[in-house]
Each structure stands twice: as C-alpha cells, then as structure tokens.
Amino acid sequence: MASIKPSVPKGTRDFSPAEMAKRNFIFDTIKGVFRKYGYQQIETPSMENLSTLTGKYGDEGDKLIFKILNSGDFLAKADEQALATRNSNQATLSISEKALRYDLTVPFARYVVQHQNEITFPFKRFQVQPVWRADRPQKGRYREFYQCDADVVGSPSLLNEAEFIMIYDEALSLLGLKDFSIKINNRKILSGIAQVIDKNDSIIDMTVAIDKLDKIGFDGVVKELLERGFTEADIDQIKPIILLEGTNDTKLAxxxxxxQSSAIGLQGCNEIQTVFDYVAACTPLTAKLELDITLARGLNYYTGAIFEVKTNEVAMGSIGGGGRYDDLTGMFGLKGLTGAGISFGADRIYDVLEELNLFPQSAEQTTQVLICCFDEQGEKYGLPLLQSLRSQNTNAELYPAGAKIKKQMEYANNKQIPYTVLIGSDEMQSGLLTFKNMESGQQEKLSVKDILSRLK
Amino acid sequence: MASIKPSVPKGTRDFSPAEMAKRNFIFDTIKGVFRKYGYQQIETPSMENLSTLTGKYGDEGDKLIFKILNSGDFLAKADEQALATRNSNQATLSISEKALRYDLTVPFARYVVQHQNEITFPFKRFQVQPVWRADRPQKGRYREFYQCDADVVGSPSLLNEAEFIMIYDEALSLLGLKDFSIKINNRKILSGIAQVIDKNDSIIDMTVAIDKLDKIGFDGVVKELLERGFTEADIDQIKPIILLEGTNDTKLAxxxxxxQSSAIGLQGCNEIQTVFDYVAACTPLTAKLELDITLARGLNYYTGAIFEVKTNEVAMGSIGGGGRYDDLTGMFGLKGLTGAGISFGADRIYDVLEELNLFPQSAEQTTQVLICCFDEQGEKYGLPLLQSLRSQNTNAELYPAGAKIKKQMEYANNKQIPYTVLIGSDEMQSGLLTFKNMESGQQEKLSVKDILSRLK
Structure with a gap:
C-alpha cells in the first residue's frame, strides 16, 4: 500500500496525553460541581435524525449541520429531479437521513419529550459531549468541539438561577480563576424598556444596539438607535437606563x-432581586456578580434570566452563558415546560488556564514512579516492587530490561514521571534501591518498604 | 411547527442518568487501571479523512463506514458519470471526503505516524471513545458504541503482554467479576502447527476449523479440515495438539x-512461557489463565500473543480481546514498529454486571441528601444548611418551595437520594430537623451540626 501522509480533517484535533490530562482536569472539575448541585449526566447519540435537527438553528445553522450519507445504494432512492438539476440542498433530503449533533440543547429537548414518562421533574441534567459544525475553521473555532451544559426543566423557581451563579462561581474558582465576572440580565427588563418607550415590536433592534455599548460607546449606540427608527425622545427616555452605573442595588433602584409604568419590567427587576437574595443567603462569591442590562445574548429564546461569564485576567470572549427559556420542548410537541440552563466554554477556559499557567502540575502526572533496571536480573528484582506499588494504588511502571538507563530517564522526563527507582547490582546486593526525585535530581538509597511508604 | 414524534436513529441509544452512572462506573474503573499501569489517554477526532479509513477493514468493513456528505454545493463537484449510471460506490468518493471513526485502532495508527516526532516510545496509550458502524442493528449490536482500548507501541518486551493479563484481571475483579477466564494463544504456535504438517499456506483454513472446536466438537473439526484439503495424515499429526488438555504446563510440554521440528512453533511456546513467568512473578490472578491453541481471533494482523476474555458466570461472548501486531503503523508508512493492545467490550460488560447485579448502589446515588421544605420560610431556613453541605463536598439539593412534601419524597425516591431533611415549623422552632433514611424509612430529629457530620 502506498504510504499516505496522515492528517486529520481540517477543523478537527487530536488530543495528546498532556492535553487530555488538562482537558480532563477541566471537565472533571465542572462535572463534580454539577453533581454537587444535583445535576445528573445523560448522553445522547452523536447522530440524530436529520428531521430532528433541521429548522432549529435558522437557515445559516442548517447549512452548518454535518449530514451523514445513507448507507448502501443511496442513489437508488435519490431525488431524480434534484440530481438532474444539480440542486444539492434538495438532493440532500433524499440521500441523507441522519446528521451529527449540532449542539446539546436540541438533542436534550428531544430526549425530554421522548422520555417524558420516565423522567422525574424537575429534571436536572448535565451533558458533556462533542458537537460538530461545518463552520469555516479559524483560530479558536473548530468543526468538532465539546459542549458542557447543565439544564433544569420543569422548575420555575429562581433558586435554579441562583444555583447556576454558584455553579459558575465554584467551578471557575476550583479551576483557579481569581478575577471573573458573572453578568446577569433579564429579558423582562429589556421588554420593560421597550414598553416604556412604546416600542414593543422593536425590542430586538433596541437590544442589538444597546448590546454594542462596550464597543461603540454611548454616541455610537445613539447613532444606531436613530438609524433603527428610534426618536430623540425615545433615546432621552432610555438614556439613564443604558448608562446605568453603580452597585447592583443602585442599578435596580x-x-x-x-x-415603574411597565409591569413586566418591574417583574424582571423583582426576579433579579430574588436571585441576588438567594445567592446572598447561600455563599459569598469569588466572582463579581453584575447586573448588566446591555447583555442580550440568545434573545430569541431566553424569556427570563440571561447569563454571561467573562474572565478579567485575560482578553477573551465569554467563557460561559445561559438563561431561562419557556418553550424548549415545544418544538417537539411538549408545551409549557419551563427550563433554564448554562454552558461552559471548555476550549476557551483551556486557553485561559494555559495563559495564566493555572493547570496543576499533578494534572499531567499520570505515572508516579518508573522502575529502571540495568539488566534482566534487575527487572526480575523489580517486579515484586512494581506489584506492591500497584497494590497500594500507586501508578507505577517498570521499563522493560534491555534499554540504556539514559533512555529510561528520558522516558521518565518526557512523561513527567516525578520519581524513579534504579536497580543495579549494588542495589540488589544491599537491598537499598536508588530513589531519585526527577525534578530536583536528588538521589537517596531506600529500602523497598521506605519507597512504598514515600509513594503511598 | 408541526409536532414531530421524536426518536433516535436506529441502532443508537440515549443513556439516562441511571445508565450513565453505571457506564461511568465501568469506564472509570477501567481507566483507573490503565493509568495505574502507565497508560495515558488520548482522543482522536470523530471524523477522519475517508482515505485514512478505506481499505483498512476489508470490503465488507468499507461498506459499514458512515460517510459524511461534503458541505455546501456538493453536487457541483460530483462525479458526473457515477451520477448518470447511479453508481453509488463511485459517486461516494466525489461527494464525501470524511467519515466517522470505525474503530480506535486505525485512528491510533494514524496518530502515531502523524505525531511520531512528539511521542516518547514505548508509547502506552488508552482511548475510550465511540465508534460508528452501519451494521444491521440487532440485540446487543449498535451503530454507535464505545470502544475501550489500551495499546503499547515500540516495545517488544513480553512484560507488556503479562501486564495486559494483569490489567484484565484487576479491572474485571474491581468490577465485581469472580469467575472469568483469560485465554492466551500465540500466532507463532499456530504457524508452527501449520509448519509441522507442511501446510504453511493453509494456516488460516486450519485455524478457522480448529477455532470451531467448542461449537462443533472434534469430529466436526475433522470434517471441516478434510473439506478444506487437509489429509488424514495431517489430521492424525495435529490431533494431539487440537485435543490438548491439562494444566498450562502440561499443554506447553x-x-x-x-x-520440536518447528523453530517458530517453539518460539511461540517460549513466549507464552515467558508471559506466564512474568505474571507469576507479579501477582496471583483472580482469573483462570488458560493456554488455548484454538483461539484464533484477529489472525490476519496478530503476529504474537492473542488474548480473549470470557466470563464463566453468564452466557456471553467474549468481553475482551487483543494481541501483538508487528506492523500497525505500516499502513501509514512507518514500518517496523511493534505493538500490542487489548480492548474491553464495555456494552457486554454492562450486560454481565446488570445480570449478576454487580453495580454498586452508590454508583447510582448522585445526590446524597435532599432538603425538603413546607414553605418559603423553610426554604429560607434551609439555604444555609444547603450551603454548609456543599462546602463539605456533600452532594445536596434543596427542593424549591411550593411543592407538596409527597412530591418532594417521590423526587428523592426516583433519584435514589438516600437521605432527606424535612423543615417545617416545629423543626424551625426547635432547631432539630427531621432527618430521614429513605431506604429504611427511619426518622430522627437532628441538629444541623449532627446532620452535617452524618453526611460528611
């Protein structure tokens, strides 16, 4: 067979042992916090029926769904006319029934509806699985990446929103972040703002403009609002809202x-206040918790709280987000089930921890000790020690006889193994083995018993 | 939108929280043992270039690879002639560049070749990821399932084979199996048998027949050998080998x-003996370790040891297998790199543990305690307790106020939460909360401090 220069498809990645150790550190930390708050893991298939996914992500999203070619003689059932006219979109439906998961939200909605009779509500689930998007690959954007979501459905309580804030706070603190902001807004406040200027139908236009305050400043926002059909009078009225400053209490006041003239706006304020009260009753946060009425992500489906999380230590987009939605499962025929959810941006968090050098060294040390032998006799001598180490649950390896000690040491160094035990003829005679700290280079002569207790 | 009855593609599965807890128990146990023996995790993309996969699994395998339709206007580049003649096979190459991983072995080989300059050899990697096959779905056979592999490349030492036996033994024991067999054979012994009857070219025919001894008995094997062109004299000569009985030592003798006339056959015997010696030097096994020369799986690629693992407690096919191969990476142009590997059949192990009732109850208990309140005052009273529980790393939930206690108890039962704390007006007045063991139904009045220490 001709030799092929091997590679992976563009936008996809291999993860090396060192990278996996770091990724596992992130995922294990987040999963542990999800579990602490009562969230339980589910998994859904990588493939969904194409009909489950299409129409859920808008026209642009539909194009980015990876479709799976039907097996066997797929052309036998292909749409003749679509083939003849080279209409790829139309042909797809006749040669592809399945597609790769595009996010975890739609499969979760499908799961809830399909299994509604087995589920105890409120249903608190988390899910950590890859998703696939046929996006143009670029720095930090991949065609296969993991999403890391927690959602609760069937509970209107604002305690859930408060707990999401605490989950973010605890997980990101455990990952080592020290300065980060959890921003919260409420769709009802945005509705209230639109209501007081009598522009209910323009809420999207309004929030899209306000959302840019950070980037284009107040004058820019005013310009955009005018372009989008808002009047000077409208702007005068909402100016104090856009320029809201001070503590969360001041902003709320x-x-x-x-x-005051908008019932829904006041309800939004009350909801935010309740969430703040829950958090205050529970725990002091590491995060800065900020009411930010310019926050408008996911406005087409969030109906209550909206969250976004950012680190203040590194320039980086949001590392998490979420909110409350009132009709997630409606798309599959189950109406009126309220839910709320959050997501962690694992790839961005990875980059942040890398940049801040926050990965614990232990995350990469999978083997604790390597037993190195000069020859087969040493190997034979070392095997019972190897076994004793493993019996006490110390991750241990013995480098098979026949390699030079230098090569064995390189192996230990490359694998970040913190300790080695050397077994030569002196060691076998005296029963005292050379125990080496690979970081400091320090060597000691220790009995098997002492080595075992050092590594326990 | 019209309501769609939601379902998953045939041959794929959702995993509920209870199933995920059990699956995690299996995967975490196996991963822990892999790590103890110095194996490190990698992950490869779900998609590979189609050219990486085709031709590696035989013609039948190629048909079972799920292909991904090219994004965008794929018909623009489609093979005109293939479309015109409705030749699906030929058309595939022009409309699909990527495919889903069919196993973990070929992607691993691709990984080793692609990253050979970053890898420290011997490279001991494990990988636990789903694979996809367009097989006809049937009981116990899925189109998406996890594989769970460990391989070492770049080390010819038979210590690796011995460690695979110990890995099987330790992992399956930790999973609760008490009576299982690890069968070992060596390709070189099979070559030796073919050599002594001067039928080197018929080794596959011979082993395929011998492999059926269990099912069709010796007379059946003889019949099949005769049909496949072996003579009565051949059969007389190998009869004692096929009917080998007694201890491993007796069989080896x-x-x-x-x-004795076959150098390669004797080498096979020596290799098996060395593996047995290594195991004996390390640890007493729970498993029955059996030399079984009828074992012939993967004969087209294994060159040394061949492994198969079976439970003796339940009727079930093999729950693990593996062996040594000498040219895994040759398909991608890197010659002469020896390797050995094993695989755990996670789905079958799941069914075995389920049938034997071996899943620990704790595997399903994700939340340790549910705080139940009669009203909002109780909720407020319970929040600091909730926080204290989580601070001491007890997985805890508070059922948001507003639901009847009966509903809250059902929630605890369905979620297998072992303890509940009830907070009503009596409890708030006395400071002694009702602490209920959900399994026994027993209730006690305890202070917050006592509840915390009970659940620590």
Missing amino acids: SLRSAL | SLRSAL
Missing part, C-alpha cells in the same frame, strides 16, 4: 424608577 | 514435543 434606578431601573424600578425608570420602569 | 506437549506442544514443545509436537512442535
């Missing part, structure tokens, strides 16, 4: 005053 | 005698 100003909002209540500005939104 | 008989084999040495029968294979």
Whole structure:
C-alpha cells in the first residue's frame, strides 16, 4: 500500500496525553460541581435524525449541520429531479437521513419529550459531549468541539438561577480563576424598556444596539438607535437606563424608577432581586456578580434570566452563558415546560488556564514512579516492587530490561514521571534501591518498604 | 411547527442518568487501571479523512463506514458519470471526503505516524471513545458504541503482554467479576502447527476449523479440515495438539514435543512461557489463565500473543480481546514498529454486571441528601444548611418551595437520594430537623451540626 501522509480533517484535533490530562482536569472539575448541585449526566447519540435537527438553528445553522450519507445504494432512492438539476440542498433530503449533533440543547429537548414518562421533574441534567459544525475553521473555532451544559426543566423557581451563579462561581474558582465576572440580565427588563418607550415590536433592534455599548460607546449606540427608527425622545427616555452605573442595588433602584409604568419590567427587576437574595443567603462569591442590562445574548429564546461569564485576567470572549427559556420542548410537541440552563466554554477556559499557567502540575502526572533496571536480573528484582506499588494504588511502571538507563530517564522526563527507582547490582546486593526525585535530581538509597511508604 | 414524534436513529441509544452512572462506573474503573499501569489517554477526532479509513477493514468493513456528505454545493463537484449510471460506490468518493471513526485502532495508527516526532516510545496509550458502524442493528449490536482500548507501541518486551493479563484481571475483579477466564494463544504456535504438517499456506483454513472446536466438537473439526484439503495424515499429526488438555504446563510440554521440528512453533511456546513467568512473578490472578491453541481471533494482523476474555458466570461472548501486531503503523508508512493492545467490550460488560447485579448502589446515588421544605420560610431556613453541605463536598439539593412534601419524597425516591431533611415549623422552632433514611424509612430529629457530620 502506498504510504499516505496522515492528517486529520481540517477543523478537527487530536488530543495528546498532556492535553487530555488538562482537558480532563477541566471537565472533571465542572462535572463534580454539577453533581454537587444535583445535576445528573445523560448522553445522547452523536447522530440524530436529520428531521430532528433541521429548522432549529435558522437557515445559516442548517447549512452548518454535518449530514451523514445513507448507507448502501443511496442513489437508488435519490431525488431524480434534484440530481438532474444539480440542486444539492434538495438532493440532500433524499440521500441523507441522519446528521451529527449540532449542539446539546436540541438533542436534550428531544430526549425530554421522548422520555417524558420516565423522567422525574424537575429534571436536572448535565451533558458533556462533542458537537460538530461545518463552520469555516479559524483560530479558536473548530468543526468538532465539546459542549458542557447543565439544564433544569420543569422548575420555575429562581433558586435554579441562583444555583447556576454558584455553579459558575465554584467551578471557575476550583479551576483557579481569581478575577471573573458573572453578568446577569433579564429579558423582562429589556421588554420593560421597550414598553416604556412604546416600542414593543422593536425590542430586538433596541437590544442589538444597546448590546454594542462596550464597543461603540454611548454616541455610537445613539447613532444606531436613530438609524433603527428610534426618536430623540425615545433615546432621552432610555438614556439613564443604558448608562446605568453603580452597585447592583443602585442599578435596580434606578431601573424600578425608570420602569415603574411597565409591569413586566418591574417583574424582571423583582426576579433579579430574588436571585441576588438567594445567592446572598447561600455563599459569598469569588466572582463579581453584575447586573448588566446591555447583555442580550440568545434573545430569541431566553424569556427570563440571561447569563454571561467573562474572565478579567485575560482578553477573551465569554467563557460561559445561559438563561431561562419557556418553550424548549415545544418544538417537539411538549408545551409549557419551563427550563433554564448554562454552558461552559471548555476550549476557551483551556486557553485561559494555559495563559495564566493555572493547570496543576499533578494534572499531567499520570505515572508516579518508573522502575529502571540495568539488566534482566534487575527487572526480575523489580517486579515484586512494581506489584506492591500497584497494590497500594500507586501508578507505577517498570521499563522493560534491555534499554540504556539514559533512555529510561528520558522516558521518565518526557512523561513527567516525578520519581524513579534504579536497580543495579549494588542495589540488589544491599537491598537499598536508588530513589531519585526527577525534578530536583536528588538521589537517596531506600529500602523497598521506605519507597512504598514515600509513594503511598 | 408541526409536532414531530421524536426518536433516535436506529441502532443508537440515549443513556439516562441511571445508565450513565453505571457506564461511568465501568469506564472509570477501567481507566483507573490503565493509568495505574502507565497508560495515558488520548482522543482522536470523530471524523477522519475517508482515505485514512478505506481499505483498512476489508470490503465488507468499507461498506459499514458512515460517510459524511461534503458541505455546501456538493453536487457541483460530483462525479458526473457515477451520477448518470447511479453508481453509488463511485459517486461516494466525489461527494464525501470524511467519515466517522470505525474503530480506535486505525485512528491510533494514524496518530502515531502523524505525531511520531512528539511521542516518547514505548508509547502506552488508552482511548475510550465511540465508534460508528452501519451494521444491521440487532440485540446487543449498535451503530454507535464505545470502544475501550489500551495499546503499547515500540516495545517488544513480553512484560507488556503479562501486564495486559494483569490489567484484565484487576479491572474485571474491581468490577465485581469472580469467575472469568483469560485465554492466551500465540500466532507463532499456530504457524508452527501449520509448519509441522507442511501446510504453511493453509494456516488460516486450519485455524478457522480448529477455532470451531467448542461449537462443533472434534469430529466436526475433522470434517471441516478434510473439506478444506487437509489429509488424514495431517489430521492424525495435529490431533494431539487440537485435543490438548491439562494444566498450562502440561499443554506447553506437549506442544514443545509436537512442535520440536518447528523453530517458530517453539518460539511461540517460549513466549507464552515467558508471559506466564512474568505474571507469576507479579501477582496471583483472580482469573483462570488458560493456554488455548484454538483461539484464533484477529489472525490476519496478530503476529504474537492473542488474548480473549470470557466470563464463566453468564452466557456471553467474549468481553475482551487483543494481541501483538508487528506492523500497525505500516499502513501509514512507518514500518517496523511493534505493538500490542487489548480492548474491553464495555456494552457486554454492562450486560454481565446488570445480570449478576454487580453495580454498586452508590454508583447510582448522585445526590446524597435532599432538603425538603413546607414553605418559603423553610426554604429560607434551609439555604444555609444547603450551603454548609456543599462546602463539605456533600452532594445536596434543596427542593424549591411550593411543592407538596409527597412530591418532594417521590423526587428523592426516583433519584435514589438516600437521605432527606424535612423543615417545617416545629423543626424551625426547635432547631432539630427531621432527618430521614429513605431506604429504611427511619426518622430522627437532628441538629444541623449532627446532620452535617452524618453526611460528611
């Protein structure tokens, strides 16, 4: 067979042992916190029926769904006319029934509806699985990447929102972040703002403009609002809201005053207040918790709280987000089931921890000790030690006889193994083995018993 | 949108929280043992270039590879002639560049070749990821299932084979199996048998027949050998080998005698002996370790040891297998790199543990305690307890106020939560909360401090 220069498809990645150790550190930490708060793991198939996915992500999203070619003689059932006219879109439906998961949300909605009779509500689930998007690959954007989601469905309580804030706070703190912000907004506040200027139908236009405050400043926002059909009078009225400053309490007080004529706006304020009260009753946060009414992500499906998480230590987009939605499962015929959820951006968190050098060294040390022998006699001598180490649950390896000690040491160094035990003829005679700290280079002569207790 | 009855593609599965807990128990146990023996995790993309996969699994295998339709206007580059003649096979190459991983072995070989300059050899890697096959779905056979592999490449030492036996033994014991067999054979012994009857070219025919001894008995094997062109004289000569009985030592002695004229046959015996010696030097096994010369799986690629693992407690096919191969990476142009590997059949192990009732109850208990309140005052009272529990790393939930206690108890039962704490007006007045063991139904009045220490 001709030799092929091997590679992976563009936008996809291999993960080496060192990278996997770091990724596992992130995923294990987040999963542990999800479990602590009562969230349980599910998994759904990588493939869904194409009909389950299409129409859920907009026209642009539909194009980015990876479709799986039907097996066997797929052309036998292909749409004749679509083939003849080279209409790829139309042909797809006749030669592809399945597609790769595009996110974890739609499969979760499908799961809830399909298994509704087995599920105890409120259903608190988390899911950590890869998703696939036929996006143009670029720095930090991949065609296969993991999503890491927790959602609760069937519970309207705002305690859930408060717990999501605590989950973010605890998980990111455990990962080593020290300065990060959890921003919260509420769709009802945005509705209230639109209501007080009598522009209910323009809420999207309004929030899209306000959302850019960070980037284009107030004057830019004003310009955009004018372009989008808002009047000077409208802008005068919402100016104090857009420029809201001070503590969360101050902001809430100003909002209540500005939104006093809007029942829904006031309800949004009350909801935010309740979430703050829950958090305060539970725990002091490491995070800065910030009411930010310019936050408008996911506005087409969030109906209550909206979250976004950012680190303040590194320039990086959001590392998490979520919110409350009222009709996730409606797309599959189960109406009126309220839910809320959050997501961690694992790839971005990886980059942040790497940049801040926050991965614990232990995350990469999979083997604790390597037993190195000069010859077969040493190997034979070392095997019972190897066994004793493993019996006490110390991860241990013995380098098979026949390699030079230098090569064995390189192996230990490359694999970040912190300790080695050397067994030569002196060691076998005295029963005292050379125990080497690979980081400091320090060597000691120790009995098997002492080595075992050092590594326990 | 019209309501769709949601379902998953045939041959694929959702995993519920209870199933995930059990699956995690299996995977975490096996991964822990892999790590103890110095194996490190990698992951490869779900998609590989189609050219990486085709031609590696035989013609039948190629048909079972799930191909991914090229994105965008794929018909623009489609093979005109293939479309015109409705030649699906030929058309595939022009409309599909990528395919889903069919096993973990070929992607691993691709990984080793692609990253050979970053890898420290011997490279001991494990990999636990799903694979996809367009097989006809049937009981116990899925189109998406996890494989769970460990391989070492770049080390000819038979210590690796011995360690695979110990890995099987330790992992399956930790999973609770008490009576299982690890069968070992060596390709060189089979070559030796073919050599002594001067039928080197018919080794596959011979072993395929011998492999059926269990099912069709000796007379059946004889019949099949005759049909496949072996003579009565051949059969007389190999009869004692096929009917080998007794301890491993007895079998090895008989084999040495029968294979004395075959250098490769004797080498096979020596290799088996060395593996047995290594195991004996390390650890007493729970498993029955059996030399079984009828074992012939993977004969087209294994060149040395061949392994198969079976439970003796339940009727079930093999729950693990593997062997040594000498040219895994040759398909991608890197010659002469020897390797050995094993695989655990996770789905079958799941069924075995289920049938034997071996899953620990704790595997399903994700939340340790549920705090139940009669009203909002109780909720407020319970929040600091909730926080204290989580601070001491007890997985805890508080059922948001507003639900009847009966519903809260059902929630605890369905989620297999072992303890509940009830907070009503009596409890708040006395400071002694009702602590209920959900399995026994027993209730006690305990202070917050006592509850915390009970659940620590």
